[in-house]
Amino acid sequence: MATLTRRDFAKLTGATAATLSLGGILAGCAGGGDEKPAAGADATGADVAAPSQVIVSMTVGSEPAAGFDPLVSWGCGEHVHEPLIQSTLITTDTDLSFKSDLATSYEASEDGMTWTFKIRDDVKFTDGTPLTARDVAFTINGILNSEASECDMSMVREAVAEDDATVVIHMEKPFNALLYTLAVVGIVPEHAYGEGYGANPVGSGRYMLEQWDKGQQVILKANPDYYGEAPKIERVVAVFMEEDASLAAAQSGQVDVAYTSATFAAQQPAGYDLLNCASVDSRGISLPTISAGAKKTDEKGEAAAGNDVTCDVAVRQAINYGVDRERMIDNVMNGFGTVAYSVGDGMPWSSPDMKCTTDVERAKKLLDDAGWAPGADGIREKDGVRASMNLYYSAGDTVRQGIAEEFSNQMKELGLEFAIKGVSWDDLYPHQFTDPVVWGWGTNAPIETYNLFYSKGTGNYACYENAATDAYLDEALACPKVEDSFDLWKKAQWDGTTGIAPQGDAPWVWFANIDHLYFAKENLKVAEQKPHPHGHGWSLVNNVDQWSWA
Structure with a gap:
C-alpha cells in the first residue's frame, strides 16, 4: 500500500501545491471527500460500495511513540483521549458527565478508599476471548507497575477482581479524580499482553489497528464484533505532519480534516469549512515563586530551581494585572480563542475569583510599592537585581511564539524585560523550574489544577507551596461524589485570603483557551464535540464512529 510521508506533504507547500498529486495515498483504500467513495466488485462481479473512510491530519506529536499501549501512554498520556482500540470502564459525554462503557455500575465507599465497578458480561476482545474484571485489574495494576507509564495512578494501591464481573480499586488516599483517568484508560487482555503489544494491540473497542507506518500514518478499521452501535465511519486514517504540511494537504484536497491554527486560519481552502472546536486547552506562563539557587526534584532527578525576579509576589501580581x-x-490568535484566567477556565470547578481585569496603572503601583524602580533604560531594578529574564517556548509552535513576543512587548510598558527563547523541548526542560515558560495545559478534569499547584504536583513548575491550597485540594479529592468537590477546587484557587489567584500568590499568568481549528470538507458531518483538551490530535476523533458523509 502506498503511503504519504511528511516529506511528500512538505513538497506541496508553496506555488507547486496545486500541481502535485498525492493520489498514491492509501491506494486500495476507499476514501471520503467531495466524490462518493469508489465502488469495487466482489467475487461474483457485482458492484460493492467501498467502506466509508476519513483521513485526518494530526500533529507529529500525536503519533504514539510506544504504539497503542494504554500501559504506557495511549489515550491516557500527556494528550488524553478515548483509546478507540480498547474499551474503557466509563467515558464522558459532550457535557462531560460520566456514562458507562464496560461498567454497568460503580460506587465509592464513604471514606473514598475503595471504588467498586460491576462489568458487563457481553464483551469480547478481537481474538474472541471474553473480557472480564480480571482484565480490568490486570490493566490498572499494569499501569501501577510500569515504569514507562505516563498515566498517573499514584493514588491507587491495587485493583482486585473479586469475580469475573466485579473489580474493586483500593486507594492509597481518597482521589475522586480517578474517574476522569479511568475514562481514558483502555482495558487490555491479560492473556494477550506482552512485549510488542503496542504495535499489535488486541482490544474490544470500536476500532482495530489495520496498519501503522511509523512516522507517517495509522489506519484503524471498524471492529465487526463491537458490542455497541456499529461505527458509521468504517476506516479512520491519521496522517502525522507539521502545521504547514497540514495546510498544504488540505489545499490539495488529500485529507478530509486538517488541523490548523489561528496563524493559517485565513487560508481556508476551497471545499472546506473552518471547524472551530471549543477547548480547555489553556495557554499560560509559569512564574517561579522561589529565589534562584534552589533545587527541585522530580521524576527526572534533581534540577535547578528559582528566579530572583519572579520570586517576588508583587512582580507576579503585576504581570497578571498588567497583561x-x-x-x-486579537494579535496572536486572530480572535480564535477565549480569555482565560486559569487552567480549565469555564469548567464547573474554575473560580470566578481568578478573573483579573487589565489594569496597567495598578500593576505599575504594585512594582513601585515593592521597590522595583525604573532604571535609566526603563527596566526596573531592586537591590541590584534587574527585572530582566528569559522566556522560553517550544520552537516550531507559531502560537506560543506569538504569545511570547506579544507578552514581551506588553511587559516593557511595566518596566519588565523578557528575552524570548525558542528552543527544542530537550533544551527547554532544563529551564522549567528556573525561568518563565509558555506552556499549554488542559484536560476535561480538575486534575490539572492539582498537578500544577499542589506542592508535590507533577507539573508544579512554579515551585509553589501553600498548605491551605494543599488542604483544599486533598479535601476536594476525598469527596465520594465528584460534583460535591467543585466548591473546594474553587477555594484552592481563592478562599478570600489565600490561594493561586492574581490577587494572591499568582504563580502563573494565564491568557486564553485556544480554539482548536480544523479545515473539514464541506460534505463531512463531524459529530458534536466535547471541549477539547490540550493537543491537536486524537481528541477530535473521540466520536469519529458517529461522523458521516453527506
Whole structure:
C-alpha cells in the first residue's frame, strides 16, 4: 500500500501545491471527500460500495511513540483521549458527565478508599476471548507497575477482581479524580499482553489497528464484533505532519480534516469549512515563586530551581494585572480563542475569583510599592537585581511564539524585560523550574489544577507551596461524589485570603483557551464535540464512529 510521508506533504507547500498529486495515498483504500467513495466488485462481479473512510491530519506529536499501549501512554498520556482500540470502564459525554462503557455500575465507599465497578458480561476482545474484571485489574495494576507509564495512578494501591464481573480499586488516599483517568484508560487482555503489544494491540473497542507506518500514518478499521452501535465511519486514517504540511494537504484536497491554527486560519481552502472546536486547552506562563539557587526534584532527578525576579509576589501580581489578554487573542490568535484566567477556565470547578481585569496603572503601583524602580533604560531594578529574564517556548509552535513576543512587548510598558527563547523541548526542560515558560495545559478534569499547584504536583513548575491550597485540594479529592468537590477546587484557587489567584500568590499568568481549528470538507458531518483538551490530535476523533458523509 502506498503511503504519504511528511516529506511528500512538505513538497506541496508553496506555488507547486496545486500541481502535485498525492493520489498514491492509501491506494486500495476507499476514501471520503467531495466524490462518493469508489465502488469495487466482489467475487461474483457485482458492484460493492467501498467502506466509508476519513483521513485526518494530526500533529507529529500525536503519533504514539510506544504504539497503542494504554500501559504506557495511549489515550491516557500527556494528550488524553478515548483509546478507540480498547474499551474503557466509563467515558464522558459532550457535557462531560460520566456514562458507562464496560461498567454497568460503580460506587465509592464513604471514606473514598475503595471504588467498586460491576462489568458487563457481553464483551469480547478481537481474538474472541471474553473480557472480564480480571482484565480490568490486570490493566490498572499494569499501569501501577510500569515504569514507562505516563498515566498517573499514584493514588491507587491495587485493583482486585473479586469475580469475573466485579473489580474493586483500593486507594492509597481518597482521589475522586480517578474517574476522569479511568475514562481514558483502555482495558487490555491479560492473556494477550506482552512485549510488542503496542504495535499489535488486541482490544474490544470500536476500532482495530489495520496498519501503522511509523512516522507517517495509522489506519484503524471498524471492529465487526463491537458490542455497541456499529461505527458509521468504517476506516479512520491519521496522517502525522507539521502545521504547514497540514495546510498544504488540505489545499490539495488529500485529507478530509486538517488541523490548523489561528496563524493559517485565513487560508481556508476551497471545499472546506473552518471547524472551530471549543477547548480547555489553556495557554499560560509559569512564574517561579522561589529565589534562584534552589533545587527541585522530580521524576527526572534533581534540577535547578528559582528566579530572583519572579520570586517576588508583587512582580507576579503585576504581570497578571498588567497583561492585556484580549489584545493577546486579537494579535496572536486572530480572535480564535477565549480569555482565560486559569487552567480549565469555564469548567464547573474554575473560580470566578481568578478573573483579573487589565489594569496597567495598578500593576505599575504594585512594582513601585515593592521597590522595583525604573532604571535609566526603563527596566526596573531592586537591590541590584534587574527585572530582566528569559522566556522560553517550544520552537516550531507559531502560537506560543506569538504569545511570547506579544507578552514581551506588553511587559516593557511595566518596566519588565523578557528575552524570548525558542528552543527544542530537550533544551527547554532544563529551564522549567528556573525561568518563565509558555506552556499549554488542559484536560476535561480538575486534575490539572492539582498537578500544577499542589506542592508535590507533577507539573508544579512554579515551585509553589501553600498548605491551605494543599488542604483544599486533598479535601476536594476525598469527596465520594465528584460534583460535591467543585466548591473546594474553587477555594484552592481563592478562599478570600489565600490561594493561586492574581490577587494572591499568582504563580502563573494565564491568557486564553485556544480554539482548536480544523479545515473539514464541506460534505463531512463531524459529530458534536466535547471541549477539547490540550493537543491537536486524537481528541477530535473521540466520536469519529458517529461522523458521516453527506
